[in-house]
Amino acid sequence: MLSAVPIPGNPWPHDMQITVEDCPHHLRELLWLREAHGLQPEGDDLPPRLVETPERAAIPVDDATRALWEDAWVRIWRAVAAHAAREHDPQLFDQLQGTQAGSPQREALLREIVGPDWGDEFDRDAFQDPSHLDWEQTSMTAFIASRPHDLENSPELRDLDALIPAxxxxxxxxxxxxxxxEYTRKLGPHAILITDATRADSDKYRRALNSFN
Structure with a gap:
Protein backbone atom coordinates (compact mmCIF):
# COMPACT_ATOMS: atom_id res chain seq x y z
CA MET A 1 0.00 0.00 0.00
CA LEU A 2 1.23 3.47 -0.86
CA SER A 3 -0.48 6.78 -1.50
CA ALA A 4 0.93 10.04 -2.79
CA VAL A 5 -1.10 12.04 -0.29
CA PRO A 6 -2.80 11.31 3.05
CA ILE A 7 -6.27 9.77 2.73
CA PRO A 8 -8.73 11.01 5.38
CA GLY A 9 -9.87 8.18 7.63
CA ASN A 10 -7.25 5.72 6.34
CA PRO A 11 -5.00 4.61 9.25
CA TRP A 12 -2.29 3.39 6.87
CA PRO A 13 0.40 6.13 6.59
CA HIS A 14 0.25 7.44 3.04
CA ASP A 15 4.02 7.18 2.56
CA MET A 16 4.48 3.73 4.13
CA GLN A 17 5.35 1.01 1.63
CA ILE A 18 5.77 -2.57 2.84
CA THR A 19 6.67 -5.48 0.57
CA VAL A 20 5.58 -8.96 1.66
CA GLU A 21 7.42 -11.80 -0.08
CA ASP A 22 5.25 -14.76 0.91
CA CYS A 23 6.43 -17.22 -1.73
CA PRO A 24 10.26 -16.90 -1.92
CA HIS A 25 11.09 -19.46 -4.60
CA HIS A 26 14.78 -20.08 -3.96
CA LEU A 27 14.33 -20.26 -0.19
CA ARG A 28 11.54 -22.78 -0.66
CA GLU A 29 13.81 -24.91 -2.85
CA LEU A 30 16.47 -25.00 -0.15
CA LEU A 31 13.94 -25.94 2.52
CA TRP A 32 12.64 -28.80 0.39
CA LEU A 33 16.17 -30.00 -0.38
CA ARG A 34 17.13 -30.08 3.29
CA GLU A 35 14.22 -32.33 4.23
CA ALA A 36 13.76 -34.47 1.12
CA HIS A 37 17.43 -35.46 1.17
CA GLY A 38 17.70 -35.69 4.95
CA LEU A 39 20.41 -33.04 5.19
CA GLN A 40 21.62 -32.10 8.67
CA PRO A 41 23.33 -28.74 8.16
CA GLU A 42 24.96 -27.17 11.20
CA GLY A 43 24.65 -23.48 12.00
CA ASP A 44 23.02 -20.87 14.19
CA ASP A 45 19.48 -19.63 13.67
CA LEU A 46 18.53 -22.14 10.99
CA PRO A 47 14.85 -22.13 9.96
CA PRO A 48 12.42 -24.70 11.43
CA ARG A 49 11.18 -27.70 9.50
CA LEU A 50 8.52 -27.32 6.82
CA VAL A 51 4.86 -27.43 7.79
CA GLU A 52 4.10 -29.77 4.89
CA THR A 53 6.77 -32.46 5.07
CA PRO A 54 7.82 -33.59 1.57
CA GLU A 55 8.34 -37.21 0.60
CA ARG A 56 11.94 -38.34 0.63
CA ALA A 57 13.66 -37.71 -2.68
CA ALA A 58 12.92 -40.45 -5.19
CA ILE A 59 16.46 -40.10 -6.54
CA PRO A 60 18.79 -40.12 -3.52
CA VAL A 61 22.39 -38.99 -3.65
CA ASP A 62 25.45 -40.82 -2.37
CA ASP A 63 27.06 -40.08 0.98
CA ALA A 64 29.84 -37.99 -0.51
CA THR A 65 27.38 -35.73 -2.34
CA ARG A 66 25.18 -35.42 0.72
CA ALA A 67 28.21 -34.32 2.75
CA LEU A 68 29.04 -31.65 0.16
CA TRP A 69 25.44 -30.44 0.19
CA GLU A 70 25.34 -30.27 3.98
CA ASP A 71 28.55 -28.24 4.06
CA ALA A 72 27.23 -25.76 1.48
CA TRP A 73 23.60 -25.51 2.58
CA VAL A 74 23.93 -22.90 5.33
CA ARG A 75 26.20 -20.64 3.28
CA ILE A 76 23.84 -20.77 0.28
CA TRP A 77 20.80 -20.29 2.53
CA ARG A 78 22.27 -17.11 3.99
CA ALA A 79 23.19 -15.74 0.57
CA VAL A 80 19.71 -16.44 -0.83
CA ALA A 81 18.02 -14.98 2.26
CA ALA A 82 20.13 -11.83 2.01
CA HIS A 83 19.04 -11.36 -1.60
CA ALA A 84 15.40 -12.01 -0.67
CA ALA A 85 15.66 -9.16 1.82
CA ARG A 86 16.47 -6.64 -0.90
CA GLU A 87 13.87 -4.49 -2.58
CA HIS A 88 13.68 -5.11 -6.33
CA ASP A 89 14.84 -2.18 -8.45
CA PRO A 90 12.34 -1.77 -11.33
CA GLN A 91 15.01 0.04 -13.34
CA LEU A 92 16.90 -3.24 -13.65
CA PHE A 93 14.04 -4.71 -15.70
CA ASP A 94 14.05 -1.65 -17.94
CA GLN A 95 17.80 -2.00 -18.44
CA LEU A 96 17.37 -5.69 -19.19
CA GLN A 97 15.14 -4.90 -22.16
CA GLY A 98 17.97 -2.92 -23.73
CA THR A 99 20.53 -5.74 -23.64
CA GLN A 100 21.24 -8.44 -26.18
CA ALA A 101 20.51 -12.10 -25.46
CA GLY A 102 23.65 -13.86 -24.29
CA SER A 103 25.58 -10.65 -23.71
CA PRO A 104 27.68 -10.19 -20.54
CA GLN A 105 25.56 -7.15 -19.66
CA ARG A 106 22.36 -9.18 -19.83
CA GLU A 107 23.83 -12.00 -17.75
CA ALA A 108 24.99 -9.53 -15.10
CA LEU A 109 21.55 -7.91 -14.90
CA LEU A 110 19.80 -11.29 -14.68
CA ARG A 111 22.16 -12.25 -11.89
CA GLU A 112 21.35 -9.04 -10.05
CA ILE A 113 17.60 -9.62 -10.43
CA VAL A 114 17.45 -13.36 -9.71
CA GLY A 115 20.19 -13.51 -7.11
CA PRO A 116 22.12 -16.56 -5.91
CA ASP A 117 20.60 -20.03 -5.87
CA TRP A 118 21.50 -23.69 -5.45
CA GLY A 119 22.32 -23.99 -9.15
CA ASP A 120 25.31 -21.69 -8.77
CA GLU A 121 27.24 -24.57 -7.22
CA PHE A 122 25.24 -27.75 -7.79
CA ASP A 123 23.10 -29.38 -10.46
CA ARG A 124 19.54 -28.06 -10.48
CA ASP A 125 18.32 -31.46 -11.69
CA ALA A 126 17.66 -32.20 -8.01
CA PHE A 127 14.53 -30.06 -8.28
CA GLN A 128 13.11 -32.30 -11.04
CA ASP A 129 12.72 -35.04 -8.45
CA PRO A 130 9.08 -36.23 -8.16
CA SER A 131 9.15 -35.35 -4.47
CA HIS A 132 9.86 -31.70 -5.23
CA LEU A 133 7.39 -31.51 -8.09
CA ASP A 134 4.61 -33.01 -5.94
CA TRP A 135 5.44 -30.87 -2.91
CA GLU A 136 5.59 -27.69 -4.95
CA GLN A 137 2.31 -28.42 -6.72
CA THR A 138 0.51 -29.20 -3.47
CA SER A 139 1.86 -26.19 -1.61
CA MET A 140 1.22 -23.80 -4.51
CA THR A 141 -2.36 -25.01 -4.84
CA ALA A 142 -2.91 -24.27 -1.16
CA PHE A 143 -1.14 -20.89 -1.50
CA ILE A 144 -3.31 -19.80 -4.43
CA ALA A 145 -6.47 -20.93 -2.64
CA SER A 146 -5.53 -18.81 0.39
CA ARG A 147 -4.97 -15.58 -1.57
CA PRO A 148 -8.53 -14.17 -1.51
CA HIS A 149 -8.74 -14.79 2.24
CA ASP A 150 -5.32 -13.25 2.84
CA LEU A 151 -6.14 -10.14 0.83
CA GLU A 152 -9.37 -9.59 2.74
CA ASN A 153 -7.75 -10.26 6.11
CA SER A 154 -4.26 -8.85 5.66
CA PRO A 155 -2.05 -9.46 8.71
CA GLU A 156 -0.44 -6.10 7.99
CA LEU A 157 -3.77 -4.29 8.33
CA ARG A 158 -4.74 -6.47 11.30
CA ASP A 159 -1.58 -5.52 13.19
CA LEU A 160 -1.06 -2.08 11.71
CA ASP A 161 -0.37 -0.46 15.07
CA ALA A 162 2.64 -2.77 15.49
CA LEU A 163 3.72 -2.47 11.86
CA ILE A 164 3.97 1.32 11.82
CA PRO A 165 6.68 1.57 14.53
CA ALA A 166 8.66 -1.19 12.79
CA GLU A 182 7.29 -19.05 15.69
CA TYR A 183 10.52 -17.90 14.08
CA THR A 184 11.81 -14.39 13.44
CA ARG A 185 15.20 -13.26 12.19
CA LYS A 186 16.30 -9.81 11.08
CA LEU A 187 17.66 -9.71 7.53
CA GLY A 188 19.79 -6.61 7.36
CA PRO A 189 18.55 -3.09 8.14
CA HIS A 190 15.22 -3.26 6.30
CA ALA A 191 13.78 -6.80 6.37
CA ILE A 192 12.72 -9.66 8.59
CA LEU A 193 12.37 -13.38 7.92
CA ILE A 194 9.41 -15.06 9.59
CA THR A 195 7.31 -18.20 9.23
CA ASP A 196 3.83 -18.19 7.73
CA ALA A 197 2.67 -19.40 11.16
CA THR A 198 4.17 -16.31 12.80
CA ARG A 199 2.50 -13.97 10.33
CA ALA A 200 -0.86 -15.73 10.68
CA ASP A 201 -1.02 -15.32 14.46
CA SER A 202 -1.50 -11.77 15.72
CA ASP A 203 0.41 -12.19 18.99
CA LYS A 204 3.35 -13.85 17.26
CA TYR A 205 3.38 -11.33 14.44
CA ARG A 206 3.36 -8.44 16.85
CA ARG A 207 6.32 -9.93 18.67
CA ALA A 208 8.14 -10.25 15.36
CA LEU A 209 7.41 -6.65 14.41
CA ASN A 210 8.32 -5.37 17.86
CA SER A 211 11.68 -7.13 17.59
CA PHE A 212 12.56 -4.83 14.70
CA ASN A 213 12.19 -1.65 16.73
Missing part, protein backbone atom coordinates in the same frame (compact mmCIF):
# COMPACT_ATOMS: atom_id res chain seq x y z
CA UNK A 167 8.41 0.73 9.49
CA UNK A 168 9.57 3.90 11.22
CA UNK A 169 12.53 1.90 12.51
CA UNK A 170 13.42 0.96 8.91
CA UNK A 171 11.36 -2.12 8.06
CA UNK A 172 10.27 -2.23 4.42
CA UNK A 173 10.18 -5.95 3.57
CA UNK A 174 8.77 -9.07 5.20
CA UNK A 175 9.86 -12.49 3.91
CA UNK A 176 7.69 -15.44 4.98
CA UNK A 177 8.60 -19.11 4.70
CA UNK A 178 6.29 -22.16 5.08
CA UNK A 179 7.94 -23.52 8.22
CA UNK A 180 6.65 -24.63 11.61
CA UNK A 181 6.19 -22.51 14.70
Missing amino acids: WRAGLTKIVAIPCQG
Whole structure:
Protein backbone atom coordinates (compact mmCIF):
# COMPACT_ATOMS: atom_id res chain seq x y z
CA MET A 1 0.00 0.00 0.00
CA LEU A 2 1.23 3.47 -0.86
CA SER A 3 -0.48 6.78 -1.50
CA ALA A 4 0.93 10.04 -2.79
CA VAL A 5 -1.10 12.04 -0.29
CA PRO A 6 -2.80 11.31 3.05
CA ILE A 7 -6.27 9.77 2.73
CA PRO A 8 -8.73 11.01 5.38
CA GLY A 9 -9.87 8.18 7.63
CA ASN A 10 -7.25 5.72 6.34
CA PRO A 11 -5.00 4.61 9.25
CA TRP A 12 -2.29 3.39 6.87
CA PRO A 13 0.40 6.13 6.59
CA HIS A 14 0.25 7.44 3.04
CA ASP A 15 4.02 7.18 2.56
CA MET A 16 4.48 3.73 4.13
CA GLN A 17 5.35 1.01 1.63
CA ILE A 18 5.77 -2.57 2.84
CA THR A 19 6.67 -5.48 0.57
CA VAL A 20 5.58 -8.96 1.66
CA GLU A 21 7.42 -11.80 -0.08
CA ASP A 22 5.25 -14.76 0.91
CA CYS A 23 6.43 -17.22 -1.73
CA PRO A 24 10.26 -16.90 -1.92
CA HIS A 25 11.09 -19.46 -4.60
CA HIS A 26 14.78 -20.08 -3.96
CA LEU A 27 14.33 -20.26 -0.19
CA ARG A 28 11.54 -22.78 -0.66
CA GLU A 29 13.81 -24.91 -2.85
CA LEU A 30 16.47 -25.00 -0.15
CA LEU A 31 13.94 -25.94 2.52
CA TRP A 32 12.64 -28.80 0.39
CA LEU A 33 16.17 -30.00 -0.38
CA ARG A 34 17.13 -30.08 3.29
CA GLU A 35 14.22 -32.33 4.23
CA ALA A 36 13.76 -34.47 1.12
CA HIS A 37 17.43 -35.46 1.17
CA GLY A 38 17.70 -35.69 4.95
CA LEU A 39 20.41 -33.04 5.19
CA GLN A 40 21.62 -32.10 8.67
CA PRO A 41 23.33 -28.74 8.16
CA GLU A 42 24.96 -27.17 11.20
CA GLY A 43 24.65 -23.48 12.00
CA ASP A 44 23.02 -20.87 14.19
CA ASP A 45 19.48 -19.63 13.67
CA LEU A 46 18.53 -22.14 10.99
CA PRO A 47 14.85 -22.13 9.96
CA PRO A 48 12.42 -24.70 11.43
CA ARG A 49 11.18 -27.70 9.50
CA LEU A 50 8.52 -27.32 6.82
CA VAL A 51 4.86 -27.43 7.79
CA GLU A 52 4.10 -29.77 4.89
CA THR A 53 6.77 -32.46 5.07
CA PRO A 54 7.82 -33.59 1.57
CA GLU A 55 8.34 -37.21 0.60
CA ARG A 56 11.94 -38.34 0.63
CA ALA A 57 13.66 -37.71 -2.68
CA ALA A 58 12.92 -40.45 -5.19
CA ILE A 59 16.46 -40.10 -6.54
CA PRO A 60 18.79 -40.12 -3.52
CA VAL A 61 22.39 -38.99 -3.65
CA ASP A 62 25.45 -40.82 -2.37
CA ASP A 63 27.06 -40.08 0.98
CA ALA A 64 29.84 -37.99 -0.51
CA THR A 65 27.38 -35.73 -2.34
CA ARG A 66 25.18 -35.42 0.72
CA ALA A 67 28.21 -34.32 2.75
CA LEU A 68 29.04 -31.65 0.16
CA TRP A 69 25.44 -30.44 0.19
CA GLU A 70 25.34 -30.27 3.98
CA ASP A 71 28.55 -28.24 4.06
CA ALA A 72 27.23 -25.76 1.48
CA TRP A 73 23.60 -25.51 2.58
CA VAL A 74 23.93 -22.90 5.33
CA ARG A 75 26.20 -20.64 3.28
CA ILE A 76 23.84 -20.77 0.28
CA TRP A 77 20.80 -20.29 2.53
CA ARG A 78 22.27 -17.11 3.99
CA ALA A 79 23.19 -15.74 0.57
CA VAL A 80 19.71 -16.44 -0.83
CA ALA A 81 18.02 -14.98 2.26
CA ALA A 82 20.13 -11.83 2.01
CA HIS A 83 19.04 -11.36 -1.60
CA ALA A 84 15.40 -12.01 -0.67
CA ALA A 85 15.66 -9.16 1.82
CA ARG A 86 16.47 -6.64 -0.90
CA GLU A 87 13.87 -4.49 -2.58
CA HIS A 88 13.68 -5.11 -6.33
CA ASP A 89 14.84 -2.18 -8.45
CA PRO A 90 12.34 -1.77 -11.33
CA GLN A 91 15.01 0.04 -13.34
CA LEU A 92 16.90 -3.24 -13.65
CA PHE A 93 14.04 -4.71 -15.70
CA ASP A 94 14.05 -1.65 -17.94
CA GLN A 95 17.80 -2.00 -18.44
CA LEU A 96 17.37 -5.69 -19.19
CA GLN A 97 15.14 -4.90 -22.16
CA GLY A 98 17.97 -2.92 -23.73
CA THR A 99 20.53 -5.74 -23.64
CA GLN A 100 21.24 -8.44 -26.18
CA ALA A 101 20.51 -12.10 -25.46
CA GLY A 102 23.65 -13.86 -24.29
CA SER A 103 25.58 -10.65 -23.71
CA PRO A 104 27.68 -10.19 -20.54
CA GLN A 105 25.56 -7.15 -19.66
CA ARG A 106 22.36 -9.18 -19.83
CA GLU A 107 23.83 -12.00 -17.75
CA ALA A 108 24.99 -9.53 -15.10
CA LEU A 109 21.55 -7.91 -14.90
CA LEU A 110 19.80 -11.29 -14.68
CA ARG A 111 22.16 -12.25 -11.89
CA GLU A 112 21.35 -9.04 -10.05
CA ILE A 113 17.60 -9.62 -10.43
CA VAL A 114 17.45 -13.36 -9.71
CA GLY A 115 20.19 -13.51 -7.11
CA PRO A 116 22.12 -16.56 -5.91
CA ASP A 117 20.60 -20.03 -5.87
CA TRP A 118 21.50 -23.69 -5.45
CA GLY A 119 22.32 -23.99 -9.15
CA ASP A 120 25.31 -21.69 -8.77
CA GLU A 121 27.24 -24.57 -7.22
CA PHE A 122 25.24 -27.75 -7.79
CA ASP A 123 23.10 -29.38 -10.46
CA ARG A 124 19.54 -28.06 -10.48
CA ASP A 125 18.32 -31.46 -11.69
CA ALA A 126 17.66 -32.20 -8.01
CA PHE A 127 14.53 -30.06 -8.28
CA GLN A 128 13.11 -32.30 -11.04
CA ASP A 129 12.72 -35.04 -8.45
CA PRO A 130 9.08 -36.23 -8.16
CA SER A 131 9.15 -35.35 -4.47
CA HIS A 132 9.86 -31.70 -5.23
CA LEU A 133 7.39 -31.51 -8.09
CA ASP A 134 4.61 -33.01 -5.94
CA TRP A 135 5.44 -30.87 -2.91
CA GLU A 136 5.59 -27.69 -4.95
CA GLN A 137 2.31 -28.42 -6.72
CA THR A 138 0.51 -29.20 -3.47
CA SER A 139 1.86 -26.19 -1.61
CA MET A 140 1.22 -23.80 -4.51
CA THR A 141 -2.36 -25.01 -4.84
CA ALA A 142 -2.91 -24.27 -1.16
CA PHE A 143 -1.14 -20.89 -1.50
CA ILE A 144 -3.31 -19.80 -4.43
CA ALA A 145 -6.47 -20.93 -2.64
CA SER A 146 -5.53 -18.81 0.39
CA ARG A 147 -4.97 -15.58 -1.57
CA PRO A 148 -8.53 -14.17 -1.51
CA HIS A 149 -8.74 -14.79 2.24
CA ASP A 150 -5.32 -13.25 2.84
CA LEU A 151 -6.14 -10.14 0.83
CA GLU A 152 -9.37 -9.59 2.74
CA ASN A 153 -7.75 -10.26 6.11
CA SER A 154 -4.26 -8.85 5.66
CA PRO A 155 -2.05 -9.46 8.71
CA GLU A 156 -0.44 -6.10 7.99
CA LEU A 157 -3.77 -4.29 8.33
CA ARG A 158 -4.74 -6.47 11.30
CA ASP A 159 -1.58 -5.52 13.19
CA LEU A 160 -1.06 -2.08 11.71
CA ASP A 161 -0.37 -0.46 15.07
CA ALA A 162 2.64 -2.77 15.49
CA LEU A 163 3.72 -2.47 11.86
CA ILE A 164 3.97 1.32 11.82
CA PRO A 165 6.68 1.57 14.53
CA ALA A 166 8.66 -1.19 12.79
CA TRP A 167 8.41 0.73 9.49
CA ARG A 168 9.57 3.90 11.22
CA ALA A 169 12.53 1.90 12.51
CA GLY A 170 13.42 0.96 8.91
CA LEU A 171 11.36 -2.12 8.06
CA THR A 172 10.27 -2.23 4.42
CA LYS A 173 10.18 -5.95 3.57
CA ILE A 174 8.77 -9.07 5.20
CA VAL A 175 9.86 -12.49 3.91
CA ALA A 176 7.69 -15.44 4.98
CA ILE A 177 8.60 -19.11 4.70
CA PRO A 178 6.29 -22.16 5.08
CA CYS A 179 7.94 -23.52 8.22
CA GLN A 180 6.65 -24.63 11.61
CA GLY A 181 6.19 -22.51 14.70
CA GLU A 182 7.29 -19.05 15.69
CA TYR A 183 10.52 -17.90 14.08
CA THR A 184 11.81 -14.39 13.44
CA ARG A 185 15.20 -13.26 12.19
CA LYS A 186 16.30 -9.81 11.08
CA LEU A 187 17.66 -9.71 7.53
CA GLY A 188 19.79 -6.61 7.36
CA PRO A 189 18.55 -3.09 8.14
CA HIS A 190 15.22 -3.26 6.30
CA ALA A 191 13.78 -6.80 6.37
CA ILE A 192 12.72 -9.66 8.59
CA LEU A 193 12.37 -13.38 7.92
CA ILE A 194 9.41 -15.06 9.59
CA THR A 195 7.31 -18.20 9.23
CA ASP A 196 3.83 -18.19 7.73
CA ALA A 197 2.67 -19.40 11.16
CA THR A 198 4.17 -16.31 12.80
CA ARG A 199 2.50 -13.97 10.33
CA ALA A 200 -0.86 -15.73 10.68
CA ASP A 201 -1.02 -15.32 14.46
CA SER A 202 -1.50 -11.77 15.72
CA ASP A 203 0.41 -12.19 18.99
CA LYS A 204 3.35 -13.85 17.26
CA TYR A 205 3.38 -11.33 14.44
CA ARG A 206 3.36 -8.44 16.85
CA ARG A 207 6.32 -9.93 18.67
CA ALA A 208 8.14 -10.25 15.36
CA LEU A 209 7.41 -6.65 14.41
CA ASN A 210 8.32 -5.37 17.86
CA SER A 211 11.68 -7.13 17.59
CA PHE A 212 12.56 -4.83 14.70
CA ASN A 213 12.19 -1.65 16.73
